[in-house]
Amino acid sequence: MAPPQGSRAPLEFGGPLGAAALMLLLPVTMFHLLLVARSGPARLLGPPPYLPGLEELWSPWALLLCLTWLGLQAALYLLPARKVAEGQELKDKSRLRYPINGFQALVLTALLVGLGVSAGLPLSALPEMLLPLAFAATLTAFIFSLLLYLKALLAPASALAPGGNSGNLIYDFFLGRELNPRICSFDFKYFCELRPGLIGWVLINLALLIQEAELRGSPSLAMWLVNGFQLLYVGDALWYEEAVLTTMDIIHDGFGFMLAFGDLAWVPFTYSLQAQFLLYHPQPLGWPLASFICLINAVGYYIFRGANSQKNTFRKNPSDPRVADLETISTATGRRLLVSGWWGMVRHPNYLGDLIMALAWSLPCGVFHLLPYFYFLYFTALLVHREDRDERQCRQKYGLAWHEYCRRVPYRIVPYIY
Numbered sequence: 001m002a003p004p005q006g007s008r009a010p011l012e013f014g015g016p017l018g019a020a021a022l023m024l025l026l027p028v029t030m031f032h033l034l035l036v037a038r039s040g041p042a043r044l045l046g047p048p049p050y051l052p053g054l055e056e057l058w059s060p061w062a063l064l065l066c067l068t069w070l071g072l073q074a075a076l077y078l079l080p081a082r083k084v085a086e087g088q089e090l091k092d093k094s095r096l097r098y099p100i101n102g103f104q105a106l107v108l109t110a111l112l113v114g115l116g117v118s119a120g121l122p123l124s125a126l127p128e129m130l131l132p133l134a135f136a137a138t139l140t141a142f143i144f145s146l147l148l149y150l151k152a153l154l155a156p157a158s159a160l161a162p163g164g165n166s167g168n169l170i171y172d173f174f175l176g177r178e179l180n181p182r183i184c185s186f187d188f189k190y191f192c193e194l195r196p197g198l199i200g201w202v203l204i205n206l207a208l209l210i211q212e213a214e215l216r217g218s219p220s221l222a223m224w225l226v227n228g229f230q231l232l233y234v235g236d237a238l239w240y241e242e243a244v245l246t247t248m249d250i251i252h253d254g255f256g257f258m259l260a261f262g263d264l265a266w267v268p269f270t271y272s273l274q275a276q277f278l279l280y281h282p283q284p285l286g287w288p289l290a291s292f293i294c295l296i297n298a299v300g301y302y303i304f305r306g307a308n309s310q311k312n313t314f315r316k317n318p319s320d321p322r323v324a325d326l327e328t329i330s331t332a333t334g335r336r337l338l339v340s341g342w343w344g345m346v347r348h349p350n351y352l353g354d355l356i357m358a359l360a361w362s363l364p365c366g367v368f369h370l371l372p373y374f375y376f377l378y379f380t381a382l383l384v385h386r387e388d389r390d391e392r393q394c395r396q397k398y399g400l401a402w403h404e405y406c407r408r409v410p411y412r413i414v415p416y417i418y
C-alpha cells in the first residue's frame with residue numbers, strides 16, 4: 001500500500017542501504033560475540049576462533065525449544081491480568097488496551113523452571129546450545145518480520161507508523177510498517193518488547209550461573225553480581241510494565257525486523273554476554289570492590305527509575321500529587337513538558353541512569369578484556385543515536401516549546417558534558 005501523500009518521514013538509519021547493512025551486521029555481530037566469549041583470548045576486535053558450519057548452527061531441537069518458549073510466554077500473556085492499561089492516544093483518537101501481567105509471567109516462568117529443574121530438566125545444558133538457539137531465534141525473527149510486513153499491506157493508513165512507510169521494501173521491512181500490529185487483543189510489539197527476550201535473557205544468565213557452579217563448585221561473586229543486576233533490570237521492566245507504553249518503541253516505531261530481531265535474538269543472546277564471558281574466563285573479585293560496583297548500580301537504578309516513573313506519572317495524569325508541583329512548559333499540542341525534577345537536570349535523565357547501570361554490569365568482569373564492555377559501548381552509541389532521533393521528533397512535534405526546553409535544559413544526557 002503506498003503511503004498517503006505528505007506523510008513521508010525523513011529516512012533514518014542511513015536509509016535503505018543502512019537498513020540492509022544493519023540487517024546483515026547485527027546477526028553477524030551477535031554470532032561473533034557468542035563465539036568469541038567462549039574462546040581463550042576473548043578478543044572483541046580479533047577474528048572469531050573459527051567459522052561455524054551450518055550443522056553447528058541449525059538444529060530442529062533448538063527451533064522447537066525457541067517456538068515452545070514463545071508459545072509459553074504467549075500463553076502467560078493471555079492469562080487474566082491484574083490490570084488493563086490504556087496506551088497513548090493514536091492518530092484516530094482511539095487508545096489501545098494492554099494487559100499488565102508481565103511480572104506475573106516472570107514469577108510463573110520462574111516457578112515452572114524451578115519445577116522443571118527439580119524434575120531433572122538439564123538447565124546447565126543451555127549454554128552449550130546458545131549458537132543453535134541464537135540461529136533459531138534469528139530465523140524466527142526474520143520470518144516473523146516478513147509476516148508483519150505482509151500484514152501491514154492490509155492495514156488502514158491510520159494504523160501505520162510515522163516512519164517505516166517510505167515505499168522502499170528493504171527500509172520498511174527493517175523499520176516496520178504497522179505501529180501496533182495485533183490479532184484481536186494480542187499486541188505483538190508489546191508482547192515481544194517485554195516478555196520472551198527479557199525473560200529469556202535472565203534464564204540464560206541463570207543457566208550460566210548453574211553451569212559455573214557445576215564446573216567450579218560454586219558461582220563466583222562476579223557471576224552473582226551480573227545475574228543480580230540484570231535480574232533487577234528485567235524485574236523492574238516487568239514490574240513497571242505500564243511505563244513501556246510511553247517509550248519511543250511503542251508510541252513511534254513500527255514493528256519490523258529491527259525490533260523483532262532486537263527483542264527475540266539480540267537481547268537474550270548479546271545482553272547475556274558478561275555472564276557468558278565469566279563462565280569461560282573467571283575473574284577474581286573481592287567484597288570491597290563488589291560493594292563499590294553495587295553502589296554504582298544503585299545510583300544508576302535510582303536515576304533510571306526516578307526519571308522513567310516521573311515522566312510516566314506525568315504523562316498519565318499531570319495533576320498527580322507526585323508531579324503536580326513540578327515546573328512545566330506549555331506546548332501548542334496541549335501537552336506540557338517537564339522542566340524541573342529529573343527532566344530539568346538533562347533532557348534524557350533515564351538514559352544517564354541506564355548507562356551508569358550498563359557500566360556496573362561490565363565492571364565485575366575486570367578491566368583486562370574489552371569484550372564484557374561491548375554492551376556499554378553499543379548502548380552508548382544506541383542511546384546517543386536514539387536521543388538524536390527523539391530530539392528530531394520532539395522538535396517537529398513541539399516546535400518553539402521544544403527550543404525553549406533546550407534553552408532551559410541545555411545538556412542532553414550527561415550534565416555539563418553532553
Ligand SMILES: NC(=O)C1=CN([C@@H]2O[C@H](COP(=O)(O)OP(=O)(O)OC[C@H]3O[C@@H](n4cnc5c(N)ncnc54)[C@H](OP(=O)(O)O)[C@@H]3O)[C@@H](O)[C@H]2O)C=CC1
Pocket residue numbers: 246247248249304308311314315335336337338339343347348350351354382386390393394
Ligand atoms: N536496555 C536497552 O537496550 C534499552 C533501554 N532503553 C531505555 O528505555 C527507556 C525509554 O527510552 P525511550 O523510549 O528512548 O525514550 P523516553 O522514555 O525518554 O521517551 C521519550 C519521550 O518522552 C517525552 N518527553 C521528552 N522530554 C520530556 C519532558 N521534559 N517532559 C515530558 N515528556 C518528555 C517525549 O514524548 P511525548 O512528549 O510525546 O510524551 C519523548 O518523545 C529509557 O530508560 C532507556 O534508557 C532504550 C533503548 C534500549
Ligand SMILES: CC(C)CCC[C@@H](C)[C@H]1CC=C2C3=C(CC[C@@]21C)[C@@]1(C)CC[C@H](O)C(C)(C)[C@@H]1CC3
Pocket residue numbers: 022026193194233236237244247249258259262263266267
Ligand atoms: C540493535 C538494534 C539496532 C536495535 C535493537 C534495539 C532493541 C534491542 C531495544 C530498543 C528499545 C529497547 C528497550 C528495551 C530492551 C531493548 C530494546 C528492545 C527495554 C524493554 C529494556 C528494559 C527497560 O526497563 C525498558 C525501559 C522497558 C526498555 C524499553 C526499550
